[in-house]
Amino acid sequence: MANEVLNEERREVRRVRPEDYGPVDGDCTQTFQNMLNNIREWYNLLHDSHDQYLLKAMTTIELSREYTISGTLDMGPNRPIMFGLVWQGVNKYLTEIVHTGDGDLFRIDDCWLGLRFRDISFRSTNSAGSFMYTRAQNGPQDFIFTNCAWRGSWFRGLTLDGDNINSEFGFNNCTVGGSYEEAWMWSGSADGVDQQDQFLNYWFNDCKVEYEYGDFLHYDRGGFIKVSGGSYIILSEHPKGTPSTFFVMLHQHHFDGVQKLSVRDVRFELRNALSRAIYCEWENCHVTFDGCSDTANAFKEHSKELVSHHYYNPGCVRYVNCDLVGKHQYDDYQPGERPARQQIVYDQCSHSNNATRDTFIVSNGTPPNVKFRDDANGIE
Numbered sequence: 001m002a003n004e005v006l007n008e009e010r011r012e013v014r015r016v017r018p019e020d021y022g023p024v025d026g027d028c029t030q031t032f033q034n035m036l037n038n039i040r041e042w043y044n045l046l047h048d049s050h051d052q053y054l055l056k057a058m059t060t061i062e063l064s065r066e067y068t069i070s071g072t073l074d075m076g077p078n079r080p081i082m083f084g085l086v087w088q089g090v091n092k093y094l095t096e097i098v099h100t101g102d103g104d105l106f107r108i109d110d111c112w113l114g115l116r117f118r119d120i121s122f123r124s125t126n127s128a129g130s131f132m133y134t135r136a137q138n139g140p141q142d143f144i145f146t147n148c149a150w151r152g153s154w155f156r157g158l159t160l161d162g163d164n165i166n167s168e169f170g171f172n173n174c175t176v177g178g179s180y181e182e183a184w185m186w187s188g189s190a191d192g193v194d195q196q197d198q199f200l201n202y203w204f205n206d207c208k209v210e211y212e213y214g215d216f217l218h219y220d221r222g223g224f225i226k227v228s229g230g231s232y233i234i235l236s237e238h239p240k241g242t243p244s245t246f247f248v249m250l251h252q253h254h255f256d257g258v259q260k261l262s263v264r265d266v267r268f269e270l271r272n273a274l275s276r277a278i279y280c281e282w283e284n285c286h287v288t289f290d291g292c293s294d295t296a297n298a299f300k301e302h303s304k305e306l307v308s309h310h311y312y313n314p315g316c317v318r319y320v321n322c323d324l325v326g327k328h329q330y331d332d333y334q335p336g337e338r339p340a341r342q343q344i345v346y347d348q349c350s351h352s353n354n355a356t357r358d359t360f361i362v363s364n365g366t367p368p369n370v371k372f373r374d375d376a377n378g379i380e
Helices: 027-047 195-197
Strands: 014-015 054-062 066-069 081-088 096-099 104-109 112-118 121-125 130-137 141-146 149-162 167-172 179-187 199-212 215-219 224-235 243-247 259-264 267-271 275-280 286-288 308-310 316-320 329-330 343-347 370-373
Touching: 014 027, 014 243, 027 054, 027 066, 179 199, 199 215, 215 224, 224 243, 267 275, 275 286
Parallel strands: 014 054, 054 081, 066 096, 081 112, 096 121, 104 130, 112 141, 121 149, 130 149, 141 167, 149 179, 167 199, 179 215, 199 224, 215 243, 224 259, 224 267, 243 275, 259 286, 275 308, 286 316, 308 329, 316 343, 343 370
Antiparallel strands: none
């Protein structure tokens, strides 16, 4: 078995291949689990000479082909927390992990920092299967995905659970395709755990998010999200007849420093009447759309009446240099209730279907505090 002999020259860094731990033709769940168990043992061998809480080392898993996994890959119990594991493929078109089971592909129990996935495609053939479940108390942090892709039929992509951390997740040049019965990322999956507002700092850079249906980001708890560049398209209606939304931000009250979403230079396509850019219940939010466009399907019949952006009692919302389709809706939690800090601004924006204030802004309660500046359609 590879890398069984440890010595001082090699003890901090090593490379492994699943082919060294068992067969990889057909279902190779056990082969991958053997590899992960061996990695765990290697970290444990280093434990005595390292901090008892955090082990700093580096293992790179080299993947070169298609692998089929039917079960759940257990990435270890919750102590000690370990640092440094890289899953490295050739590229996302040549290296693929196919998940055929009805559970999670990866399960992380409060045990990893500095996890990296690079140049890999993940494809599910079972709509009851999910990509990753990560439970955090003080552990999971600093997960970066680069040039990865999700394809096929999924229940969920990532599920963030526990009561602390699950923070600093980055996605660079990734592709989100396929379909999602619920959402590609679900943050705060346990009801009533306010501490899950510690799930913070999620960064999406130049990603291609073009999937069939489901929500993209669904946040019951946590936040502080930055989206920069990319193509975002909802291709189809959900077979259950429910809306599919890129950004779902739930619950009125959250801890300070959580309720921020910044979306810049993104091109959206809302191709059907059940697609939305955002649904937001954050009362003290700071939401910014800057240099974005969602008007590609403005010519379609559904677009004029489409509520593409929907807020409940938001705090600060700002649209800058945006091309906007359909209507924007601002509702009250209670009749006559409006946050004192509410400021909603449209700065140098254009409107494809509804070029007056009364047709573009809709509300079921107290009229929102909305300002238009240098509007391309002359709205004041």
